[in-house]
Amino acid sequence: MAKIRSIIGYMWAIAAIIMVFATFLGSNFFSRALVAASGVKISPRYSGGEVVRSVDHGAYRTLVHRPVFDALIGEKSEGFIQLNWEPLAGLPGVIEESVDYSGDGKADFSVRLDTKTGETSLTPIDPLVLSIEMVVKLDNGWMVRVRLKKG
């Protein structure tokens, strides 16, 4: 029994060396496999959530993300929706955009962004739309997050 345990121990120790090689040589493969197998994504708190609609304005486009209410378990009562405008080079001085995030065919809010100063104003139409949460200038455009209440 002691001999078997000893042999297993040595095999385990040699496997550790192989593991080190595999870790570095197979890093790309294992990284992709890990992401594919687990299905993980970056938290929508940072990524803004999946883009559900893209509106083409010629020189620039608007990306409308899904409303994010994600919590650790279930959903929170308040969340946000993110809009991105890109590319930076194609943006006009002032952007005015009406957004229908609920998909009922009527605009839920409209937002106005001065791309020179970052000054933003919101006109809520739906009562579930609360306020501007943040405005950030990105490397390739602007993003705005609008606070929402869950209906």
Add this chain to the structure above:
Amino acid sequence: MKTDPHKAPQGESIGTTIVLTMVMAVTTVVMFSQGKMPQDPKELIALALTILFANTIFFLLIYTGRTDRYRAIYFSTFAVALVISFISHMFEVRGSMSLSEAKVFQCEVPFCHLVIPMTLVPVALTKTIIFPGSLIGGYASIASMFVIWIGATLAFGRGFCSWGCFYGGLDDGFSRVLKRPVIKNINPKWIYLPFAVLLFVVLTAAAYLSPVYCSWLCPFKAVTEFKAVTSTTVLIQTIIFVSLFIGLVIVLPILTKKRTQCAFFCPFGAMQSVTNKINAFDVRIDKEKCLKCKRCIQVCPTLSMNEESLEQGRTRITCMKCGKCIDNCPKGAIGYHIKGTDIPGKRNVYRLLFLFSAFLFLAIFSSHIIEDGIMRILKLITTGSMI
């Protein structure tokens, strides 16, 4: 040289050392260069110096039989090179060390292993990573860091904290500045603090879906990247980062000769302690040879040795496998051990197998960072700028 069971650890014969170093040399040349030699002379010099440095350290590890002394030189060099390389890279791509909101919301923040404990609960429940980094590709991607963590954990458990962590070399280095500690009596209960920090950051990260440790408690923000100070909150965060860095990574390690950040605060280290159970190597004490002189208890930088350890013949769960107790034992009673084998058994074989996996990991993981660090220094000398 053969191991004398009644003396402190001794190394291998010169012949064996040369043969083993040749094996490591071939491995490091292939792994560091990834099969292609750089064309730029500066890059070539940096690569050559990195390979030479790694193999010199490995030669000394094998020939002298001393583990901690030479490991610490390499490990601390890794940490210093990381700081040089990382900060230069940040200035190169961002123009400063500060982290802008744009980088956060473009998910371009480099990921490090210290975030891993906080991500596990949200990953399990929401399938999302609560960190604004890149999943695959880019600089320090999330998936690649997970793969490295899993590989290291399976290979040598908490040995990662002495053979892989690119921050650990900082407090390890500072803990060696003085010959004798100024603060000698440290309450052993401090080793439970990292477990409390771990529990706190895991729970708060899950509750707020945000990496709380990174936002509020990480001392290493002070030497990598932090948010530009634009509000009182960020100012408070920055003061915390800098204070913790000065306190836990510089001042206390110098005064206590302990790795205070790693042993008494780091939540990742606490998590790694658990993984010490699921790998092939541990550090064991030959109770028959042990004189109970307690030298090992005095020198252990993480308080992972106590009288109970001597009675039981094994270190505590928090052992980072640095080898300091092994180097300092006057009777050679302490050594690396392969689980399932005899004690003391073939002590040198156990040590060589451990060193091959641990040193190889350290050498490969650090190679590009040390190489880049050397490159930046060469650039500074020749052009007056690291960027």
